[in-house]
Amino acid sequence: MQVPLSAYLILSAFLFIVGVVGVATRRNALIIFMCIELMLNAVNLTFLAFARFLNSMDGQIFVFFVMVVAAAEVAVGLAIIIAIYRNRETVDVAELNLLKW
Amino acid sequence: MELVIFTGLALVAALAAMLVIVQRHAVYSALFLIITMGALAGIYILLEAYFVWIVQVIVYAGAIMVVFLFVIMLLDIRREPDPWTPPGRGRILTALLLSVVLLVELGMAVAQRLVLPPSGAPSVAGGFGTTQTVGRLLFTDYLFPFEITSVILLVAMVGAMVLAKKRLT
Numbered sequence: 001m002q003v004p005l006s007a008y009l010i011l012s013a014f015l016f017i018v019g020v021v022g023v024a025t026r027r028n029a030l031i032i033f034m035c036i037e038l039m040l041n042a043v044n045l046t047f048l049a050f051a052r053f054l055n056s057m058d059g060q061i062f063v064f065f066v067m068v069v070a071a072a073e074v075a076v077g078l079a080i081i082i083a084i085y086r087n088r089e090t091v092d093v094a095e096l097n098l099l100k101w
Numbered sequence: 102m103e104l105v106i107f108t109g110l111a112l113v114a115a116l117a118a119m120l121v122i123v124q125r126h127a128v129y130s131a132l133f134l135i136i137t138m139g140a141l142a143g144i145y146i147l148l149e150a151y152f153v154w155i156v157q158v159i160v161y162a163g164a165i166m167v168v169f170l171f172v173i174m175l176l177d178i179r180r181e182p183d184p185w186t187p188p189g190r191g192r193i194l195t196a197l198l199l200s201v202v203l204l205v206e207l208g209m210a211v212a213q214r215l216v217l218p219p220s221g222a223p224s225v226a227g228g229f230g231t232t233q234t235v236g237r238l239l240f241t242d243y244l245f246p247f248e249i250t251s252v253i254l255l256v257a258m259v260g261a262m263v264l265a266k267k268r269l270t
Contacts, residue, residue, distance in 0.1 A: 006214070009207075009210055010207060017203070022121065030169070030178065037161075052229075057235070060150050060230055061235065064235065067157070067161060068250045075258065075260075082176065083264050
């Protein structure tokens, strides 16, 4: 019994939505960051599902590049969070409101 | 058989993802995210993405999440007393509207009944999704993006070191 393509897409959409809900709702900067990683994983799953469906290696190469960019982004983002914590003693994004109107 | 494995792994991934966003402490969220990435790595094997599977386990779950845990421990985050803020009327309305649109789209996608082709004869020399194929493509067709990624990693390393350095006063 073959797994339908829509099953992979639905799982990927669900993971993406869970990530978006986490980013929009949580106030801890680290958890927001983790939900961004969850969204990137969901997108990886979509790429790989379509790569298998269309029998093309382009999707897998793109997933490789997405992972590289995710690693770079995590390094820089966590360094920024550390710098913010050193200045403000908090990682609560509700308290980072200096640029707010 | 493939369907059974996929259903099990998909349920684990979905449940762990939902548990990521509701935890009060950031460490539990990180651990559940590692479980999600592990389940997704299993699904990648089903999709014949062998190189991506190994990179996911080693780099994503093994390096990126470990850095996350390092930072969580380093910053000594306390438990959040109130992680959820109740949404207002306008937000609930927007959310309902967007979910209706999304459900209609998903219904249209499911109704197409597209099935993945069975894994028969290898269509790419060296196997579909193996390390050999990915390596060959990275050094021939995708050489330029590959070199650019090394520049990206260098910039990220320098940026992280500069941002997280202690001030020497």
